[in-house]
Each structure stands twice: as structure tokens, then as C-alpha cells.
Amino acid sequence: MSAITQKDGPVAVTGVSGFTGGHMVRELSLQGYHVRACLRDSESWRGQDAINYLQTLPNVEIVDGCDLFEAGSYHQAFAGCSSVFHIATVSSNSLTTQPKGSGDVSTDVYDGLVKGTQNVVDAINASKTVKRLLYTSSTSAMFNAKMADPEYHWTETDWANDGVSEEYWKSPAASYNRGKVETENLIYKAGADSQGQWDAVSFISGMICGRVLFKAQLGQWTKQIGRIAAGLEVNWPTPNNVYYDMIDVRDLVKAHRLAAESTVDHINSHGGPRYLLHGCGERSVMSLGEDIPEAIERYFPGYKMGTANNGAQADDGNPPWRNGNHSSDKAKELLGATIRPVEETIRDLVESQIELGLIKPILK
Numbered sequence: 001m002s003a004i005t006q007k008d009g010p011v012a013v014t015g016v017s018g019f020t021g022g023h024m025v026r027e028l029s030l031q032g033y034h035v036r037a038c039l040r041d042s043e044s045w046r047g048q049d050a051i052n053y054l055q056t057l058p059n060v061e062i063v064d065g066c067d068l069f070e071a072g073s074y075h076q077a078f079a080g081c082s083s084v085f086h087i088a089t090v091s092s093n094s095l096t097t098q099p100k101g102s103g104d105v106s107t108d109v110y111d112g113l114v115k116g117t118q119n120v121v122d123a124i125n126a127s128k129t130v131k132r133l134l135y136t137s138s139t140s141a142m143f144n145a146k147m148a149d150p151e152y153h154w155t156e157t158d159w160a161n162d163g164v165s166e167e168y169w170k171s172p173a174a175s176y177n178r179g180k181v182e183t184e185n186l187i188y189k190a191g192a193d194s195q196g197q198w199d200a201v202s203f204i205s206g207m208i209c210g211r212v213l214f215k216a217q218l219g220q221w222t223k224q225i226g227r228i229a230a231g232l233e234v235n236w237p238t239p240n241n242v243y244y245d246m247i248d249v250r251d252l253v254k255a256h257r258l259a260a261e262s263t264v265d266h267i268n269s270h271g272g273p274r275y276l277l278h279g280c281g282e283r284s285v286m287s288l289g290e291d292i293p294e295a296i297e298r299y300f301p302g303y304k305m306g307t308a309n310n311g312a313q314a315d316d317g318n319p320p321w322r323n324g325n326h327s328s329d330k331a332k333e334l335l336g337a338t339i340r341p342v343e344e345t346i347r348d349l350v351e352s353q354i355e356l357g358l359i360k361p362i363l364k
């Protein structure tokens, strides 16, 4: 039986200076776990910022020097642990800060996923104590050519490589999607090969948003929603109005913990040991240009809102892609996962950025 409790020993989290990793440590600490927080570099500003926050939490032990590109660097952190929450990735915040990477961004993204996770798996096998690996995957491992059908209903049975051309799949543009798909397959196989020592569960996550705990966590979508609240134009990865398919980071990390503690037969469930987590508060997708400013304005009526290219056109001149036919039903039914209203996610994201001094809203 791979389900864990607080009594089974420490648990390890990778990528703790990041948004999801920092929240994962918080969730586990507040639930009474002893947490080994795997940090890459305690001397970087992000590392320092994370340490300052993580040290305020009970029973958190920081393990420095855990680098996805360095074989053996997770062994000490995982020794004696009951489970591993693998969240670290070469992300937009760390694309150009990879001292042990190849120097090529798309290679590092892919290798950080596949080779990095192999290093994590090797440390799990070496531990002989880890019973379950919880992995943060992405809708990038799920969305595929069926995106052309606006009525298609996505579930855990969908894989990103279904129906896509070999040429695209092998190209640098697909390094993240391909890396996520291959990483999921790698961990399921490694779990099966461990002959009952451990198993693996993944979370097909939407765009991760919600309360920011410390400054180094800000990036990607959280930064763009903050720009709208600060009266600025969005600027990443495009200045255009796009649809955000969000999940609250607190609901996501709670689902990871629930899966670690669950006695459900994940492997033989619908679509295998994968749980789709998005569709905040049943409102799957919101436009950055209209829906999100409207939600912010409801909570912060005195602030001037920013814009997303003043319209609803994507780079190619077509309306932005939108397909809201998906749900977190499997995670709710099997794990007891809960999903809060997306308005709360947006409110807490803006409020925390104001409190941390990350944005300076402009009065109307």
C-alpha cells in the first residue's frame, strides 16, 4: 500500500523557490508533515527569498544544492522520506539561469524535465523508503490536435502527442509538451519497475494562479494578472487578449497531498494515474482582456485596469483559442479535491501582490 500519513516519515518537495513548490511546502507543513524542502541555490536572490519565507513554517528542513542537472543531488534529501512531490522545472523564471544546463533554452527545458526527473527517480530508488511520487504535469501534456474541435471534451485519457506531426513533436517548439509527456511515461514505468516499492501519480494542471507567498514566486500568468490590476498592458508571452484556463495553486497542492494520502487504485482509474486540475470554480476559461479585469474591478473598484491589446485578436488575427470543455471531476470524486471560485483566486493574487509591493495600482 503506497498511501502515506504524517507518521511514515519526512516528505520531500522539489522546486521550493517556485510558485507551486513554495505552496506545496506550506500545505504539507500546515498539515503536520516534516518537509525536506529541496532548494537549488541558497545564494541566489530567489533562494534567499524562499528561505526567508519557508523558515517561518514549522518542521521545514531546507536541503540546498538540489539541481535537476546534477545526478545524485537529491539523494540526501530523499533519504528516509515516505513520498516525493516533484515540482521543479526549468521554467520561464529560470530559463537563463541554468549554470549546469547546456546553454540552449529548449534543450534545457526538455532535459530539465526528462533527465532531471530521471535523477529524481534514481534518488527515489536509492532511498528504498519512498512509496509514492507526486508529479506536477500540465495541460501541455494533454492538449493535442483535437484543439481544432471547440466541442471536444478533454479528460485524463488525452495525450499531447496524439495526432500531432512527427516533425512538430521533435521540434524545439514542442520541447515542453514532449518533455511533459515523456516525463509522465518515465515515472509510470519506473514506478512499475520498482516492483511495488513506489508508484507515481500526476496532475494535469491548468495555468497556476492564486496567492503569492514571497516575491520570487511571481512569474508567468500571475505577473500578467498583476499588470492588469496595476493599470499596465500585458506583455508575456504575447500582448494579446488570450483565454486563461486557471487552477488555484492552493487547490492544486491540496490535491497533490490528498493523492499522496489516498488508498484509491490510481493506476486502474479513468485515464490511469493522472488527475486533471483546472476549470476554477466551474468557470474553465476567462479572457485576459474582458473577464479578468471585470473580476478584479469587482474587488478593487477604485483601481484603473490595464489592458490586453484592447481587443480579442490573437497574433494570427483570429479570435483567441478557447475550449472550456473539461473539468476536475475525477479529482473531486476520487480524491475529494475542492476547487474554489476563480474570483477568489484572482482577488487573492492581486491582494498578495499589493501587500508584497510587487505592484502599485493606479487610482481611477
Ligand SMILES: NC(=O)c1ccc[n+]([C@@H]2O[C@H](COP(=O)([O-])OP(=O)(O)OC[C@H]3O[C@@H](n4cnc5c(N)ncnc54)[C@H](OP(=O)(O)O)[C@@H]3O)[C@@H](O)[C@H]2O)c1
Pocket (backbone or CB within 6 Å): 014, 015, 016, 017, 018, 019, 020, 021, 040, 041, 044, 046, 047, 066, 067, 068, 069, 086, 087, 088, 089, 090, 091, 092, 093, 094, 097, 098, 112, 136, 137, 138, 139, 205, 206, 207, 208, 209, 217, 219, 220, 221
Ligand atoms: N505555471 C503554470 O501555470 C504551470 C501550469 C501547468 C504545469 N506547471 C508545472 O508546475 C510545476 C511548477 O511550476 P511553477 O510555475 O510553480 O514553477 P516556478 O514558479 O517557475 O518554479 C520553478 C522551480 O524549479 C526550480 N528549478 C529551475 N531549474 C532548476 C534546476 N536546474 N534544478 C532544480 N530546480 C530548478 C526553480 O528554482 P530556482 O528559483 O533556483 O530557479 C523553482 O524553484 C512545473 O513542473 C511546471 O511545469 C506549471
